[in-house]
Amino acid sequence: MQIGIIGLGLMGGSLGLALQEVRARLQIKRILGFDSNPLHAQMALSLGLVEECVDFASIQACEVLFLAIPLDGIVQVLQNLKPTPHSTIIEIGGAKEQIIDAIPPSLRPQVVASHPMCGTEFYGPKAALRGLYQNKIVILVDCQDCAPEHLERAKDIFSAIGMQMVKMGAHEHDQHIALISHLPHVLSYALANVVLSQESPQNILSLAAGGFKDMSRLSKSSPIMWRSVFKQNRKHVLEALNLALTELQHAKDLLENQDWDNLEAWMARANCLQEFM
Amino acid sequence: MQIGIIGLGLMGGSLGLALQEVRARLQIKRILGFDSNPLHAQMALSLGLVEECVDFASIQACEVLFLAIPLDGIVQVLQNLKPTPHSTIIEIGGAKEQIIDAIPPSLRPQVVASHPMCGTEFYGPKAALRGLYQNKIVILVDCQDCAPEHLERAKDIFSAIGMQMVKMGAHEHDQHIALISHLPHVLSYALANVVLSQESPQNILSLAAGGFKDMSRLSKSSPIMWRSVFKQNRKHVLEALNLALTELQHAKDLLENQDWDNLEAWMARANCLQEFM
Incomplete structure (x- = not known):
């Protein structure tokens, strides 16, 4: 099996490293990479993230194709992709409804829409x-909309690299992720x-301790990547942001009114988070 | 030298542990503790955080007295404290203007107002x-308002336990800390x-990855302690919160107007944080 990774940044590059470790188990012949930025492709190669970088036409011949690029890019690539009829396409975008809507019907059974819940604030091959x-x-x-053989293939790969799988509908995904991931990013950007x-x-920053460091870490994330996340999940991000504004306005009212009991x-209500995680 | 610690939670308890390690260097005879909650006193003792727990009357005889209790408690204790004329009182509250205003003038030269920039979201002796x-x-x-011998004593202790010292006025402290510590707590409580x-x-929480975990960690902090921080630094916290609301409202407007470039x-502006930390 040849695996191709389109996009060799944090997610795609780390995927290349992970796949190399399970090469025997998955019977991987070759791990190919493509990045529209030639410098990134070169860097990924010299860092050993993939074994060979090829052009866009060639990478489409792979049996498994990962799309690890910003969300707008995924939508575009899906429009233009000409994979073999047996190829499995696994996109790993952080918002789902718009991407899934953009999959050409003829390609739909081959596309596995997934969202790995991991990452860091850093980006690019390094x-x-x-x-x-x-x-x-x-x-x-x-998952119900992709062909079983492609879903199984994706599951085998995710399982081999040590991931736990959860199934979800696109709408529920985008709603949940707006709260658990997208809103935290907005708050962190605002704080910074x-x-x-x-x-x-x-x-001020010379006084920063662990609290500020944790709260501002996400604000170092890629504006290009997050632009496309916010664009594609706009509705749910706005809902989440409105909820946050309401909570903050409530805290402000309590402070203004010196209502210390409330x-x-x-705060005690927020403490209940400990029961869940 | 006998050192007394009033308040045996996260800060006071950790201080007891730190002081035990520099006992010889500081020529400490005994590390005593007091906590208004008898269960906490007992727990601190059995965890080895201090060597003996005494009553409030007895702890005032120590040459060095740390106040490691919520801010309202510090204000109260300072009103009622009857230390020996040579005792150094070191309070470690997270907001300063109100505490310093509350120091009885007769006691002022003996009180070192300090704020260690460390902590975790957990509280109590454990x-x-x-x-x-x-x-x-x-x-x-x-610092200019405390007697040199008391300031030197406090500096010797902080230096012995490995801390780097920064001097600041109370107003500037409270302003900076509202931004770097208090606002992050409000945002985290709101997110939770x-x-x-x-x-x-x-x-939703079962999907949480590193980003949400970091952003929600502070929301597990003690509501009692933070109530008194917000109460005492109300003005600056409100200023900081208003700035955050403005940033978030700006982000909301951009999302609503689909103004992706701006x-x-x-976000790129927030990325500049990397230049400082």
């Missing part, structure tokens, strides 16, 4: 990490911009 | 951690409450 996918969750979305807009951010109750 | 203070920053606030208010939070620019 951000690739060994073990990124290990013991993480991958959401398989709208608040501090950076101060007169001497360096004086502010304490608001 | 949360005490060896090494919590090591290599962390401690802010010494309004957004998800917990959903119909099936457990389904949304990308907003």
